[in-house]
């Protein structure tokens with residue numbers, strides 16, 4: 001398994017990723033705004049748009065963390081629908097639960113679980129969304145197969161994730177920008193290593209076409225992707241046949 005540029009055992013990856021999010025949880029949201037200059041909010045709104053969810057639908061926000069996507073989806077599905085935020089990390093979920101309660105969105109349910117072994121029956125959801133989570137999973141293929149299982153036929157998977165800029169000039173400029181993240185992490189969170197992991201994990205994550213193939217291999221149909229800011233991030237969408 002890759003943990004940034006290092007090769008580690010599956011157990012080690014789960015432990016190391018757990019440590020990263022344990023340490024950054026309290027400052028996760030402010031760091032996201034700083035590192036993305038606020039653009040992650042727009043990316044998340046676009047993900048909801050691409051989902052096509054309607055009032056009454058059942059949504060799983062996998063690796064939901066501090067709850068940004070759960071909040072947006074809760075508003076989209078309304079009181080007749082449901083949103084379950086699932087994450088492996090209790091510290092991230094604690095911050096998320098407090099934030100959603102503060103926003104008056106107490107109807108979002110929380111479930112601590114690993115993406116690779118979800119405690120939900122087959123066909124439980126109309127939509128599954130993963131925001132900046134897939135990169136961190138211990139076994140991405142197993143997680144994608146689980147998502148195909150818990151979606152109802154016709155259900156939609158959306159993967160919002162960092163990706164590969166298509167223009168080499170943009171890629172170089174972005175690399176310079178990213179090199180500031182560990183220093184920012186040291187300043188704001190007191191932890192440069194977690195943000196060094198972030199930079200490395202983005203570099204080793206499968207680019208657009210490779211992720212599309214992984215989704216197809218896991219059984220998704222009609223897989224397409226949309227680049228955001230020239231491919232710095234991308235939204236992949238697939239349908240459970």
Ligand SMILES: C[S@@+](CC[C@H](N)C(=O)[O-])C[C@H]1O[C@@H](n2cnc3c(N)ncnc32)[C@H](O)[C@@H]1O
Pocket residue numbers: 017021062063064065066067068069086087088089092113114115116130131132133136137138
């Ligand atoms: C970068 S955060 C994304 C949080 C949120 N979705 C967002 O977009 O702001 C990644 C999340 O993935 C979670 N995570 C990592 N490995 C996981 C796994 N195997 N199963 C479920 N969640 C996992 C982490 O605990 C963390 O909360």
